Amino acid sequence: MPLIVAPTTDIPGRAVAGMARVAIVSAQRLAAELGAELPAGVAALPAAELAVLADLVRDARRTQAADLARATDEGLRFLPRLLRGPVKAVLLR
Amino acid sequence: MTEVLQHRAERLKLARLLDVDVDRLPPLTGAPAADLAELRERLTDRLFDESTRVLGRVAAASRLVPSPIVAGVATKVFGPLLCARAAAAIDPDKAIDVGSRLPAPFLADVTVQLDPRRVAPMIAGVPESLTVPVATELARRGEHVTMGRFLAYVPDEPLRTAMGVLDDETMLRVAFVLEHKDRLDHAVGLLDPARLPGILRCAAEQDLWPEALDLLGHLSEERLGPIADQLAGLGDDVVAGLVEAACAGGLWAGLLPVVRHASPEACRRLAAAPAFTTQRALEGIVETAATEGLWPDLAPLLAALPARARTRAAAAAGRLDPEVLAPVVERALDDDAARAPLLDLVERMRPAARARVREAAALVGRAEDLEAALA
Structure with missing residues (x-):
């Protein structure tokens, strides 16, 4: 899918500076979600793409944490009664 | 990829x-x-x-x-x-x-x-x-x-x-x-080596030559030789498909090293395949060999080409800029196997093209060596 880049010469200087600020904020948000620096080519992506990536990474982290909590909880119910106590003790350690 | x-x-x-x-x-x-x-x-x-x-x-x-x-x-x-x-x-x-x-x-x-x-x-x-x-x-x-x-x-x-x-x-x-x-x-x-002809035939039938050439480009000399020999044995139609894919996709840099490692008999068979002798194929081959430093890979194929095809290759080489030809001339003069095919091409060139080759030799300070070799 080709990217449509607005010709910056037709945009007032303040608007260009504003767009650059939005891109920096989005890059910072993605880096924070990632807990690491962004590769240069990724940091240079348009603000809108960085924002979508940051949202997707945030959702993936939340979903993983929630799924893990649910799975460890539900998993206990599938164990024979005898094992539930010792397994629960290890899981809650 | x-x-x-x-x-x-x-x-x-x-x-x-x-x-x-x-x-x-x-x-x-x-x-x-x-x-x-x-x-x-x-x-x-x-x-x-x-x-x-x-x-x-x-x-x-x-x-x-x-x-x-x-x-x-x-x-x-x-x-x-x-x-x-x-x-x-x-x-x-x-x-x-x-x-x-x-x-x-x-x-x-x-x-x-x-x-x-x-x-x-x-x-x-x-x-x-x-x-x-x-x-x-x-x-x-x-x-x-x-x-x-x-x-x-x-x-x-x-x-x-x-x-x-x-x-x-x-x-x-x-x-x-x-x-x-x-x-x-x-x-x-x-x-299993018995799989190789089938894989090459599959590349031909499924239009997967770019994939196959990428694979071949990562193989050692030891493996390339038998594969090149298998390729030569698959028939003109398969070779034609391969050449067409190389022309269309600019994939000669993947193919020339394969041809270089073919046995003399397999190289002769590949060079005799009509697909390798067309103007379009030879232009792509010569230009890629010159620009990608693959002249030694091309030399065995050039030597095995029919005379008319070598004249076409000479015309293609003669159209290249002296700056592109310069490293080719230098490399060919220092490499026994690559020298004879280059000299053969120069002898087949028109005067203007020959002058470009001489200019190329001068650019790398080998004008006298070229004259001596041509004499």
């Missing part, structure tokens, strides 16, 4: 890691594929590191539970994504024991989500009884990208057996998207 295909594969891998459909990702066309791969690895580390504490406890708990019960919990509660994360924390022997009790389609789902870097000790111990059904299932689904991520981690014997059950098309497609291309030569060495 071209940048475009690499980018497509990286977007797909990123979408899988995020557990979303690839259409939900932005195009990301502004970032090179290598940077997307780096992003994916950092995200993998983030997701794994964040779950380390919980998964460590799950792994410890799994030691108390018999494998058949763990397998039941894995399929009914954990699902493929969490199993893939947990596999990195669980003791490899336990993981394999549990895995051997899971159905191949579920294991294939888990494999798609696994990070091979983190489960390398487990993969190293996976028996053929697991590798083969999972590889077959992944091939059935067309999961070439996933298979390409794992090849470097699979030990020789299971790899040999798995390759034995994969069809020629799958082999070519997996090789093309492989993440560790430096392992290709070793993997091809494990392959």
Whole structure:
């Protein structure tokens, strides 16, 4: 899918500076979600793409944490009664 | 693999890691594929590191539970994504024991989500009884990208057996998207040599020459020779398809080293194939050899070409700029095998083209050497 880049010469200087600020904020948000620096080519992506990536990474982290909590909880119910106590003790350690 | 295909594969891998459909990702066309791969690895580390504490406890708990019960919990509660994360924390022997009790389609789902870097000790111990059904299932689904991520981690014997059950098309497609291309030569060495003609024929029939040439480009001299000989034996129609693909895709740099390693008899047969002697093919061959420093690779083919084709090659070489010809002349003058074919071309050139070759020789301070060689 080709990217449509607005010709910056037709945009007032303040608007260009504003767009650059939005891109920096989005890059910072993605880096924070990632807990690491962004590769240069990724940091240079348009603000809108960085924002979508940051949202997707945030959702993936939340979903993983929630799924893990649910799975460890539900998993206990599938164990024979005898094992539930010792397994629960290890899981809650 | 071209940048475009690499980018497509990286977007797909990123979408899988995020557990979303690839259409939900932005195009990301502004970032090179290598940077997307780096992003994916950092995200993998983030997701794994964040779950380390919980998964460590799950792994410890799994030691108390018999494998058949763990397998039941894995399929009914954990699902493929969490199993893939947990596999990195669980003791490899336990993981394999549990895995051997899971159905191949579920294991294939888990494999798609696994990070091979983190489960390398487990993969190293996976028996053929697991590798083969999972590889077959992944091939059935067309999961070439996933298979390409794992090849470097699979030990020789299971790899040999798995390759034995994969069809020629799958082999070519997996090789093309492989993440560790430096392992290709070793993997091809494990392959039954009787498979090679079939794989080459498959490239011809399925229009997979770019994939095949990319594969050949990563093989050692030792492997290329027999393959080039097989290629020459496949007939003019197959060679014509290969030449057409090389012309259309600008893939001569992948093909010339193959031709160089053909036996003299195979080289003669390739050079006699009508497809190699067309103006279009010779222009592509000569220009690529000159610009990519492949003149020594071209020399055996030039020497074996029919006289009329050599005249066409001379015309193509004579149209190149002296700056492009200069390293060719220098290299040919220093290389016994490459010198004679170049001199033959120069003798076939028109005066204006010859003057360009002389200018090229002068650019590298070899004008006198060229004159002496021509005399």
